[in-house]
Amino acid sequence: MTLSDVTMGELHELAGRYPHARSALLPMLHLIQSAEGHVTNDGIEVCADILGITAAEVSGVATFYTMYKRRPMGEHHVGVCTNTLCAVMGGDLIFERLKSHLDVGNDETTDDGRVTLEHIECNAACDFAPVMTVNWEFFDQQTPESAIEVVDRLRAGEPVQATRGATITSWREAERVIAGFEDGRVDEGPTAAGASLAGFEIARERGWTAPSLDAEGSTAGVADTKQEAEEQADTTRAGTETLIEESPADTAEEGNDD
Amino acid sequence: MTDLLTPVLTADWGTDRAWTLEEYRRTGGYRALEKALAMAPADVVELVKESGLRGRGGAGFPTGMKWGFIPQDNPKPKYLVVNADESEPGTCKDIPFMMATPHTLIEGVIIAAHAINAKQAFIYVRGEVLHVIRRLRAACREAYEAGYLGQDILGSGVGIDLVIHAGAGAYICGEETALLDSLEGRRGQPRLRPPFPAVEGLYASPTVINNVESIASVPAIVRGGHEWFASMGTEKSKGFVIYSLSGHVRRPGQYEAPLGITLRQLIDLGGGMREGSELKFWTPGGSSTPLLTAEHLDMPLDYESVGAAGSMLGTRALQIFDQTTSVVRCVLRWTEFYKHESCGKCTPCREGTWWLVQTLQRLDEGQGREGDIDLLVDLCENILGRSFCALGDGATSPITSAIQHFRDEFEAGLHTPSSELFPPAASMLFRQEEVTA
Ligand SMILES: Cc1cc2nc3c(=O)[nH]c(=O)nc-3n(C[C@H](O)[C@H](O)[C@H](O)COP(=O)(O)O)c2cc1C
Ligand code: SF4
Numbered sequence: 001m002t003l004s005d006v007t008m009g010e011l012h013e014l015a016g017r018y019p020h021a022r023s024a025l026l027p028m029l030h031l032i033q034s035a036e037g038h039v040t041n042d043g044i045e046v047c048a049d050i051l052g053i054t055a056a057e058v059s060g061v062a063t064f065y066t067m068y069k070r071r072p073m074g075e076h077h078v079g080v081c082t083n084t085l086c087a088v089m090g091g092d093l094i095f096e097r098l099k100s101h102l103d104v105g106n107d108e109t110t111d112d113g114r115v116t117l118e119h120i121e122c123n124a125a126c127d128f129a130p131v132m133t134v135n136w137e138f139f140d141q142q143t144p145e146s147a148i149e150v151v152d153r154l155r156a157g158e159p160v161q162a163t164r165g166a167t168i169t170s171w172r173e174a175e176r177v178i179a180g181f182e183d184g185r186v187d188e189g190p191t192a193a194g195a196s197l198a199g200f201e202i203a204r205e206r207g208w209t210a211p212s213l214d215a216e217g218s219t220a221g222v223a224d225t226k227q228e229a230e231e232q233a234d235t236t237r238a239g240t241e242t243l244i245e246e247s248p249a250d251t252a253e254e255g256n257d258d
Numbered sequence: 259m260t261d262l263l264t265p266v267l268t269a270d271w272g273t274d275r276a277w278t279l280e281e282y283r284r285t286g287g288y289r290a291l292e293k294a295l296a297m298a299p300a301d302v303v304e305l306v307k308e309s310g311l312r313g314r315g316g317a318g319f320p321t322g323m324k325w326g327f328i329p330q331d332n333p334k335p336k337y338l339v340v341n342a343d344e345s346e347p348g349t350c351k352d353i354p355f356m357m358a359t360p361h362t363l364i365e366g367v368i369i370a371a372h373a374i375n376a377k378q379a380f381i382y383v384r385g386e387v388l389h390v391i392r393r394l395r396a397a398c399r400e401a402y403e404a405g406y407l408g409q410d411i412l413g414s415g416v417g418i419d420l421v422i423h424a425g426a427g428a429y430i431c432g433e434e435t436a437l438l439d440s441l442e443g444r445r446g447q448p449r450l451r452p453p454f455p456a457v458e459g460l461y462a463s464p465t466v467i468n469n470v471e472s473i474a475s476v477p478a479i480v481r482g483g484h485e486w487f488a489s490m491g492t493e494k495s496k497g498f499v500i501y502s503l504s505g506h507v508r509r510p511g512q513y514e515a516p517l518g519i520t521l522r523q524l525i526d527l528g529g530g531m532r533e534g535s536e537l538k539f540w541t542p543g544g545s546s547t548p549l550l551t552a553e554h555l556d557m558p559l560d561y562e563s564v565g566a567a568g569s570m571l572g573t574r575a576l577q578i579f580d581q582t583t584s585v586v587r588c589v590l591r592w593t594e595f596y597k598h599e600s601c602g603k604c605t606p607c608r609e610g611t612w613w614l615v616q617t618l619q620r621l622d623e624g625q626g627r628e629g630d631i632d633l634l635v636d637l638c639e640n641i642l643g644r645s646f647c648a649l650g651d652g653a654t655s656p657i658t659s660a661i662q663h664f665r666d667e668f669e670a671g672l673h674t675p676s677s678e679l680f681p682p683a684a685s686m687l688f689r690q691e692e693v694t695a
């Protein structure tokens with residue numbers, strides 16, 4: 001048994017978080033990956049033991065999900081989204097370039113053990129296409145050059161910062177957070193950035209808001225009312241109105257045309 | 259008259275440290291919870307019913323009605339599960355939402371759990387979004403520390419626990435019954451219905467499953483009232499939603515607007531299509547919703563209008579492709595995705611997606627055979643309505659709609675590779691001289 005007492009304790013802790021212990025299996029497998037570098041046979045046995053199920057059952061779960069790796073992983077996991085939208089926007093080319101630059105195929109690790117490259121499915125960041133991930137942190141709007149620079153820095157052990165996220169640690173440290181343990185990096189990175197803010201910024205520029213939230217005689221506190229008052233004050237109503245006036249008319253008219 | 263864009267869910271995205279409890283409270287956070295805890299659970303359900311809120315996870319089922327299905331006389335514990343698996347290609351709203359303002363979701367969770375008398379809630383978040391998971395875990399901890407979660411919340415006598423649960427990479431786990439199996443520590447495979455989750459869901463107990471955006475809309479409804487909410491949107495599609503614009507537009511991103519805005523309005527707000535670009539086809543609600551074309555630019559993006567046009571509003575994942583893009587290449591790639599993500603439980607989907615990929619590959623390479631297009635249509639007919647869950651149905655959507663709109667492109671696949679007709683370099687975001695791989 002190679003797992004440390006600490007890890008054993010944490011596996012039990014995860015199992016204790018749920019009304020039915022077996023619900024902890026996915027998090028436990030993430031923790032095994034963090035501790036062991038992949039889902040090991042030992043790890044499978046231990047999970048089975050703790051949950052009172054068979055190793056075959058655990059193994060059946062581990063092989064179902066793509067995030068679980070049955071082979072040793074590189075220090076960093078690099079994912080390139082090649083789902084349709086990213087692929088078209090350049091993801092396919094980025095993936096090809098990285099493969100030849102790193103001299104690996106899909107799901108393979110560089111000789112120096114630093115990087116495992118994998119093409120991934122849509123990672124819910126299509127507005128930032130083409131998207132790459134490192135240890136499941138976002139690297140937005142990549143080009144072949146920027147992607148190569150990131151992997152070179154990773155291989156050189158230089159610090160790398162996610163576009164919307166924290167400083168890159170390692171795949172194993174990431175897996176620990178995913179499993180259920182905080183790492184103190186929550187306050188790194190922005191609230192939102194880039195494309196996420198497109199509509200927000202346009203609304204702010206034009207003074208557009210939703211109807212006031214606490215209008216109907218609520219117990220609204222000072223800060224809130226004040227903030228809303230400010231928003232209203234900012235509003236450039238005149239310019240705005242013209243634009244809105246046009247739109248619903250369009251809408252109503254076109255609505256009938258099929 | 260409401261404004262064209264109405265940030266509510268996204269209103270604090272420009273605020274520094276909006277993910278912290280301190281910042282959230284400063285803008286009125288957890289005030290809706292106080293109000294809701296003073297209400298009887300059934301009254302909260304009624305309020306949400308009256309607001310007209312419909313599920314934001316794809317199907318558009320009325321949220322209050324779903325909550326009302328929970329049999330309160332059932333002695334088993336009740337559960338609330340938030341579907342934060344966001345994996346439908348094109349869908350990219352819940353992830354930035356949870357990164358920016360996780361407390362809004364948690365406040366919604368507590369209110370919703372109170373409404374259905376659940377003592378235990380879960381947020382099932384996809385595993386591949388590390389920083390979002392960090393923000394959720396920290397927000398959950400802060401909510402416990404502040405007494406918004408745990409026993410006797412704010413002295414109300416109500417007790418609710420919340421677990422942030424990360425998945426492990428499987429699109430099918432977004433399907434609600436597969437999600438439940440996954441949350442029980444099993445392979446994520448859909449369950450037979452009935453029994454419905456409202457009666458026998460998680461641990462065979464009454465369970466509500468809602469999308470992130472549905473639950474996150476609840477605090478605002480409690481604060482603003484159902485009339486406030488219903489003052490936005492169209493007759494049957496009430497309220498505000500996040501539209502996710504991606505692809506060949508000048509300004510991709512998240513746009514929060516009342517239901518019923520048109521694609522033309524959204525694209526124009528961001529300055530139009532990219533340079534030299536013309537709209538060719540788009541998905542209204544992710545890759546599982548039939549493709550539409552420029553013909554539909556002025557259609558209101560609400561549940562009814564998109565449905566009437568033969569597609570679905572889905573998750574409002576507006577993926578925009580211009581004239582440089584091969585529809586055959588796109589459809590092949592989506593189909594490869596469905597084949598990869600098919601859970602294998604039923605034959606039409608497991609075998610069907612395999613055959614679809616074989617056939618589409620030939621057409622993409624310009625090696626299509628006589629009859630391949632009919633074969634595709636035939637395969638789709640055998641999958642649609644005969645698969646065990648909606649993944650199989652969804653897999654056919656891009657194919658049948660693409661053939662309907664662009665049949666000639668598939669016919670060209672009998673002799674010419676898609677990459678010759680549509681050189682991929684022309685579709686990329688970055689400059690083309692880099693393209694020599
Ligand atoms: C293959 C498949 C994937 C799905 N993925 C998601 C998802 O990632 N997030 C989501 O909220 N709903 C997803 N759904 C829809 C859910 O099954 C369910 O309808 C939804 O979570 C209900 O929430 P709502 O009523 O709040 O919309 C998916 C459905 C299918 C068939
Ligand atoms: S339709 Fe596909 S994903 Fe759904 S149960 Fe059948 S094989 Fe599984």
Ligand code: FES
Pocket residue numbers: 081082083084085086087121122123124125126129131347348349
């Ligand atoms: S298609 Fe790449 S993130 Fe959605």
